[in-house]
Amino acid sequence: MKLNRIADWLYILPVLAVITIIFIIPLGYTFWISFQEKALGGEAKFIGLTNYYTILNSKIFYVIISNTLIYSFSAVFIKALIGLGVALLLNRKFPGRGILRAFSIIPWAAPAFAVAFFFILLYDLKGLFNRILTYIGLPALRYLGPELAMPSVIFVNVWKGWPFFFLGFLSGLQAIPQEIYESAEIDGASRFKKLVYITLPNLKTVFFTVCLLSLMWTMGDFTTIYLLTGGGPLDRTLTIPVASYFKAFASGASIPQAASLLILVLPIYLILIYLVMKYAYGRT
Amino acid sequence: MPMVERKLNITILTLVGILLLILFVGIPFYWVFNLSLTSEEEAYSPKLFPTNPTLNNYFDLFNPSKAAARAARFENFTGPLVNSTVVALIVTALSMLIGCLAAYNLARFNYRGKSYVSLYILFAYVFPPFFLMIPLNIVINMIRLGDTLIGLILAHLAYTVPFSTWILRGYFMGMPKDIEDSALVDGCSRFQALWRVVLPISAPGLVTAAIFSFTLSWDDLIFALVILSKAENYTLPLAISLFMQGGEVYAWGELAASTILATIPPVALYLLIQKYVISGLTGGAIKG
Numbered sequence: 001m002k003l004n005r006i007a008d009w010l011y012i013l014p015v016l017a018v019i020t021i022i023f024i025i026p027l028g029y030t031f032w033i034s035f036q037e038k039a040l041g042g043e044a045k046f047i048g049l050t051n052y053y054t055i056l057n058s059k060i061f062y063v064i065i066s067n068t069l070i071y072s073f074s075a076v077f078i079k080a081l082i083g084l085g086v087a088l089l090l091n092r093k094f095p096g097r098g099i100l101r102a103f104s105i106i107p108w109a110a111p112a113f114a115v116a117f118f119f120i121l122l123y124d125l126k127g128l129f130n131r132i133l134t135y136i137g138l139p140a141l142r143y144l145g146p147e148l149a150m151p152s153v154i155f156v157n158v159w160k161g162w163p164f165f166f167l168g169f170l171s172g173l174q175a176i177p178q179e180i181y182e183s184a185e186i187d188g189a190s191r192f193k194k195l196v197y198i199t200l201p202n203l204k205t206v207f208f209t210v211c212l213l214s215l216m217w218t219m220g221d222f223t224t225i226y227l228l229t230g231g232g233p234l235d236r237t238l239t240i241p242v243a244s245y246f247k248a249f250a251s252g253a254s255i256p257q258a259a260s261l262l263i264l265v266l267p268i269y270l271i272l273i274y275l276v277m278k279y280a281y282g283r284t
Numbered sequence: 285m286p287m288v289e290r291k292l293n294i295t296i297l298t299l300v301g302i303l304l305l306i307l308f309v310g311i312p313f314y315w316v317f318n319l320s321l322t323s324e325e326e327a328y329s330p331k332l333f334p335t336n337p338t339l340n341n342y343f344d345l346f347n348p349s350k351a352a353a354r355a356a357r358f359e360n361f362t363g364p365l366v367n368s369t370v371v372a373l374i375v376t377a378l379s380m381l382i383g384c385l386a387a388y389n390l391a392r393f394n395y396r397g398k399s400y401v402s403l404y405i406l407f408a409y410v411f412p413p414f415f416l417m418i419p420l421n422i423v424i425n426m427i428r429l430g431d432t433l434i435g436l437i438l439a440h441l442a443y444t445v446p447f448s449t450w451i452l453r454g455y456f457m458g459m460p461k462d463i464e465d466s467a468l469v470d471g472c473s474r475f476q477a478l479w480r481v482v483l484p485i486s487a488p489g490l491v492t493a494a495i496f497s498f499t500l501s502w503d504d505l506i507f508a509l510v511i512l513s514k515a516e517n518y519t520l521p522l523a524i525s526l527f528m529q530g531g532e533v534y535a536w537g538e539l540a541a542s543t544i545l546a547t548i549p550p551v552a553l554y555l556l557i558q559k560y561v562i563s564g565l566t567g568g569a570i571k572g
Contacts, residue, residue, distance in 0.1 A: 007474070011389035012401055014382040015449050019408045022442040026419030033418070089301040100302065102555055107309055109554030110547045111503040113521035117543040118312045121319060124533060126329065128315040159312065167562040209566055213410075220412025223505045227525065241414040241506075248418050249510060259418055269412060276410045277403070280566065 034260035051260035060235060060243070065265065068239040070150065071225075072218040075157040076211055082158065083165020083210075088199075090166075091173045101170070108163035115160045116227035123152060123228075146233045153225050153237050157218060165210050172206035173199065209280040216272050240265050319540035327536040341537035342545070361542060363516060364523035368502055368546075371433055371519060375440045375501040376494050383448030383493060388478050390449070391456035392464075402453075408446035414506055416442055421510040431513045439507040444500050448493040451564045455489030456482065492560040499550040520546045 034052070037045040055061050090101050107115065122128050123143035130140040143152040176199065184194050222241035225231060231238035231246065240261075248258035321337040322330050345361035390402055420439045421430075429435030459482070467481045468474070483490065505521040512518060518526075524546065527539040554561065 005395065008389060008393045008395060011385040011393070015386035015405060015445055016401070018382060018441055018445045019404065022420065022423075022438055023408050023411075023416065023446075026416055026423055026442075029419040029423065030415070033422075085301070086305060089298065089305065092298055094298060100305065102558055103309060104305065105554060105558055105561070106313070106551055109499075109551045111499070111521070111550055113503065113505050113524070114543045114547045115312075117524060117539060118316050120528070120533060121316055121536070121540060121543075122312055128311070131330075131332075159308075164562075164565075168566075171562050213566070216410060216412065220414050222414050223503075223521075226505065227521075230531070241412075244414070245417060245506065245509070249421075255418055255422070262415055262418065266415075269415070273407065273410050277406055281406060 030259045030262055033256050034263050036256045051254075051257045052264065054257060055261050055264055060238070061261070061264070063235055064238050064240055064243040065268075067150070067235075067237060068219060071154060071157070071221075071237070071239055072215055075154045075161065075218050076215050078154070078158045079162040079165050079214060080207070080211060082162040083167075084169050084203075086162070086166045087169035087173055088195075091170060104166055105163045107160050108167075110160065112160060112221070112223040113227060115156060116224050119152075119156045119159075120228060144229050144233070146236055149229050149233060149236045153228050156224050156228060157221060160224070161214060161218065164214060168206050168210035169203060172203045176202045212272070212276045212280050216269075216276055219269065219272065316540045316543060319536055320544050322537060322540075324537060330536070341541035345538055345542055345545070361523065361545075364518045364520050365545070367433060367517060368519040371436055371440065372498045372501040374437050375444055376497040378437075378441060379444040379448040379497045380490065380494055382445050383452050383497075384478070384483065384490075386449045387452030387456050388482065390453045391459075392461075392474075405446050405449050408443070409450045411443075413443045417506055417510045420507065424511055430511060431517060432511075433517060435511050436507060436517075436519070439511060440501045440504060444497040447500065448497050451493040451496060452486075452489055454563070454566075455486060455492075459486065488557075488560055489564075492557045492564045495553045495557050496564065499553060502546075502550055 033044075035046055035048060037047045037050075086104060090097055090104065110118075124130070125140055125142070129143065133140055141148060143149075180198055181194060184198060189197070219239075220241060221239075222245065225237050225239055225242050226245065229237045231242040244258050244262050247253055247261055248255050318332070318334060319327070319330055320341050321339070322334045323336055323338050323340065326335065348360045386405070390398065390405075416439070420442065424430050424435040424438060429438065463485070464477050464481050467477045472480065502520075504519075508519045508522050512522065515523075520542070524539065524542045527533065527535040527542065533539055557564075
C-alpha cells in the first residue's frame with residue numbers, strides 16, 4: 001500500500017511542479033526584485049523600500065487604482081444588466097431561440113485582441129459610429145479622446161464580456177423548478193411579481209459567482225486598454241495591468257519599480273481571490 | 285386586460301429584444317467584415333455595403349510583396365498564423381496531459397493534504413496572469429528562452445495548466461464511479477482505469493478543457509509582448525498590430541481581414557462546446 005501512495009503523488013507532481021516553477025517562484029521573484037535597484041545587467045543592489053516610496057509618492061499610483069476600480073466595477077455592473085436581460089429574453093420559448101443563444105456567445109468567444117481591433121475600426125473618425133453621427137447631422141466624436149476614452153474602453157469590455165453573465169444567468173434560470181411559477185400563477189401573481197419574488201432571489205448564488213469571476217478578469221484585463229488607448233490619453237484609461245507593463249518595459253522604465261507597484265496592488269487582488277475561492281468555488 | 289392583447293404585447297417586447305440583441309452583437313462584426321471586403325480605393329471612405337466586394341484583402345495577407353509593403357516587419361501572414369497555431373496546439377497538448385493526471389488524482393484519490401493541493405491549484409487558476417509578466421520575462425531570458433516560441437509556450441502553461449486541471453477535476457467528480465470500480469476489481473491499475481475507462485467516456489470534458497487551453501493561448505497578447513521581439517516569432521496579435529502605426533490604422537482592409545481570420549478558430553471552437561462553457565468555467569459550481 002505504501003508504494004501506491006507514492007504512485008498517487010506522481011499524478012499530481014507535474015502540475016505542482018509547473019505551478020511552483022513558473023508561477024509561485026516567479027511571483028516570489030517579483031517580491032525580491034522590488035527591493036533592488038537594478039534588475040537587468042549590472043549588479044542588483046538592495047535598496048530597501050525606496051521603490052515603494054517612489055511609487056507611493058507618485059500621483060499616478062492613485063490615478064491608476066481609481067481608473068482600475070472605475071473600469072472594472074462599471075463594466076461588471078453593465079455586463080450583469082445586459083446578461084440578465086438577454087438571459088430572461090432567451091429563456092422564453094420561441095422559434096430560433098437556440099440559434100440566438102449560440103449567436104450571443106460569439107463576442108465572448110472572440111479573442112480580446114480581435115475585439116479591440118474591431119472597435120479601433122468602429123471608433124475611428126471614419127469608422128461606423130462617426131458615419132452614423134454625421135449621417136444624422138451630428139458632429140463626429142473622438143471616442144478615444146480624453147473625455148470619452150474611459151466610457152469607450154468600458155463599452156468594449158462590456159460588449160465582449162456580457163455573454164458570460166448571460167450563460168451564467170441562463171443556467172441559473174433553467175435550474176429554477178417550473179412548479180414554483182405554476183403555483184404562483186394559480187395564486188394570481190403578475191409577471192413582474194414573479195420576476196421579483198421568484199426569479200431574482202433564485203439567481204442570487206449564480207449572480208455572486210459570475211460577478212466575482214468577471215470582476216477578477218476585468219481587473220486583470222490588459223489587452224483591451226493596451227490596444228485601444230495604451231492607457232492614454234492623459235492617463236485617463238491607465239489601469240493597473242497596463243501601467244505595470246509600461247513601468248516595466250517602456251523606454252526609460254524600471255523593472256524594480258514596476259515590481260513594487262505590483263506588490264502594492266497585490267492586496268486588492270488577494271482580497272478578490274479570497275472572495276472568488278470562497279464564494280465562487282466554496283473553498284477557503 | 286384581455287388575454288389576447290397581453291400575449292401580443294409580450295411578443296412585441298420579445299421581438300424588440302431580439303432585434304436589439306442582433307444589432308448589438310451583429311453591427312461590430314458586420315462593419316469589420318464589410319471593411320475586409322472593401323477594396324483599397326474605397327477604404328478611405330468605406331460604404332455601408334461594399335460596392336465591389338473583393339477578397340483581395342485576404343489574398344494580400346499571404347502575398348509577400350503586398351504584406352511586406354504594408355507591414356515592413358514580416359514577410360506575409362502565414363508566419364504569425366503558423367506561430368499562433370503551433371504554440372496553442374503544444375500548450376493544449378501539454379496542459380491536457382498534465383491536467384488529466386492531476387484532475388484524476390484530485391477527483392478520485394484520498395490522501396492527507398489533498399485539500400491544500402486543491403487550494404494551491406485553484407489559487408493559480410484564479411490569479412490574474414498579468415502579475416507574471418515581469419518575473420516570467422526575466423526567468424525566461426535567464427534560461428535563454430527569451431524571444432523563442434518555447435519560452436512563450438512555458439509562459440502560457442503557467443495559467444493553462446491550473447485552468448485545465450480545475451475544469452477536468454469538476455468533470456471527473458461529476459462522473460459515476462461504478463464503471464471504474466469494476467475495472468479496478470478486475471485487476472486494472474489506477475492508471476489503466478484512467479486511460480482505458482475514464483478518458484474514453486469523458487470526451488465532452490476533455491474537449492471543453494482542450495478548447496479552453498487552446499483559446500487561452502491563442503488569445504494571449506501580454507506574454508507575446510514581453511517574450512517575443514523578432515518579427516519571425518510574432519503571433520497573431522503582434523502581427524496584426526503592425527497594420528497600425530502610432531495609433532492610426534493605415535491598412536484598413538488588411539487589418540479587418542486579419543482580425544476576422546484570427547476570430548474564426550476560437551469562435552468555431554466555442555460554438556462546439558457552448559453547452560459546457562459555463563459548468564466548465566465555474567468548475568461545476570454552476571451546472572450548464
